[in-house]
Amino acid sequence: MIHITISEVSKKYGLSQDTLRYYEKVGAIPPVHRTKSGVRDYTEEDCGWVDLVKCMRGAGLSVEVMAEYVRLQLQGDETIPQRRQLLVDQRDQLTAQLQVIQDTMKRLNYKISRYDEAIKTGVLRWDE
Amino acid sequence: MIHITISEVSKKYGLSQDTLRYYEKVGAIPPVHRTKSGVRDYTEEDCGWVDLVKCMRGAGLSVEVMAEYVRLQLQGDETIPQRRQLLVDQRDQLTAQLQVIQDTMKRLNYKISRYDEAIKTGVLRWDE
DNA sequence: TTACTATATGGAGTACACTACAGGTCAAGA
DNA sequence: TCTTGACCTGTAGTGTACTCCATATAGTAA
Numbered sequence: 001m002i003h004i005t006i007s008e009v010s011k012k013y014g015l016s017q018d019t020l021r022y023y024e025k026v027g028a029i030p031p032v033h034r035t036k037s038g039v040r041d042y043t044e045e046d047c048g049w050v051d052l053v054k055c056m057r058g059a060g061l062s063v064e065v066m067a068e069y070v071r072l073q074l075q076g077d078e079t080i081p082q083r084r085q086l087l088v089d090q091r092d093q094l095t096a097q098l099q100v101i102q103d104t105m106k107r108l109n110y111k112i113s114r115y116d117e118a119i120k121t122g123v124l125r126w127d128e
Numbered sequence: 129m130i131h132i133t134i135s136e137v138s139k140k141y142g143l144s145q146d147t148l149r150y151y152e153k154v155g156a157i158p159p160v161h162r163t164k165s166g167v168r169d170y171t172e173e174d175c176g177w178v179d180l181v182k183c184m185r186g187a188g189l190s191v192e193v194m195a196e197y198v199r200l201q202l203q204g205d206e207t208i209p210q211r212r213q214l215l216v217d218q219r220d221q222l223t224a225q226l227q228v229i230q231d232t233m234k235r236l237n238y239k240i241s242r243y244d245e246a247i248k249t250g251v252l253r254w255d256e
Numbered sequence: 257t258t259a260c261t262a263t264a265t266g267g268a269g270t271a272c273a274c275t276a277c278a279g280g281t282c283a284a285g286a
Numbered sequence: 287t288c289t290t291g292a293c294c295t296g297t298a299g300t301g302t303a304c305t306c307c308a309t310a311t312a313g314t315a316a
Contacts, residue, residue, distance in 0.1 A: 005292080005293085006292090006293075007292075007293085016274085016275075017293085018274075018275055018276075019273090019275085021294090021295090022273080026273095037281075037282055037293090038281085038282090038293085038295095039282085039292085039293055039294075040293080040294090052235075055232055055235060057273090058228045058232065059228055059229045059231075059232035059233075060188075060229075061232075062272080062273090063272080063273070063274095077246075080243055080246055080247060081243075083243060084243035084244065084247065087236050087239055087243070088240060090236060091233055091236045091237065091240065094233050094236070095233070097229060098226065098229055098230070098233075100186045100187055101188075101222050101225060101226055101229070103183070103187075104183055104186065104187035105187075105222050105223070105226075107180075107183060108218060108219045109219065111215055112212060112215050112216060112219065115208055115209075115211060115212035115215070116212065118205075118208055119208060119209060119212065133262080133263080134262090134263070135262075135263085144304085145263085146304075146305055146306075147303090147304065147305080150303080154303090163312095165263095165311080165312055165313080166263085166264065166265095166311085166312085167262085167264075167312080167313095168263080185303090190302075190303090191302080191303070191304095192302090
């Protein structure tokens with residue numbers, strides 16, 4: 001089993017050491033393995049959690065949601081239905097967010113095309 | 129020209145009166161038309177700005193970016209190239225965010241499918 | 257005129273997600 | 287042994303985007 005330090009995890013995932021400690025403190029990842037002297041010594045599994053939380057945070061899931069998922073996970077197999085439901089809820093949120101972003105991009109594209117036209121012709125019609 | 133009150137704009141767009149005043153204060157929308165006694169009296173154009181900022185904020189653009197766009201707009205036609213560039217930059221950001229969300233959804237879907245399997249068979253393999 | 261309601265302003269407070277810092281510990285090299 | 291560097295904890299501070307509140311004023315109904 002390979003173990004790596006917090007500075008290596010920080011480099012590997014592009015998250016600051018403070019952020020890694022913060023995620024652990026608020027429970028967005030489970031407690032990380034430590035050396036006898038108390039220094040964090042990330043296992044591959046610990047890294048997997050870091051990777052997961054980085055991905056989910058990037059998409060906009062809250063740290064509280066991640067912490068809830070971790071809590072359920074640590075409670076064992078009887079929480080599998082709740083964990084599934086949590087993920088489904090978050091997926092639904094992302095589906096909605098995807099739609100909002102696509103609609104906004106359409107609007108941005110329309111405005112950009114009008115600016116292109118204005119720049120080309122020197123005229124801006126029906127502004128906003 | 130139709131004018132409406134802040135409470136009507138609030139209902140129409142689902143933004144609180146405080147939020148509407150806040151957007152105006154920080155410049156995310158231009159100054160709203162007022163009655164002689166100083167009460168906001170939104171024109172259709174004012175409403176158009178509210179609609180725009182609601183849309184952009186929903187997609188994650190910052191109020192500061194909106195305020196910058198409004199500043200440029202109020203400076204007149206010579207800022208058209210900058211405004212176009214601002215919109216293009218934001219569109220690029222959204223394109224990237226779209227990708228992140230899609231990747232995250234793939235990951236969520238994979239995990240959900242594994243939970244479905246676990247619930248069906250009673251076995252969870254290679255858990256996280 | 258009085259009372260009520262909607263709106264105004266300025267400023268303080270909240271929630272979230274970090275981020276920075278002070279002070280302490282520990283292992284390894286000179 | 288001494289020093290250095292990386293790490294630790296706990297706590298305070300920051301930025302963003304609201305949200306709430308106290309106090310004031312204007313327009314309308316009774």
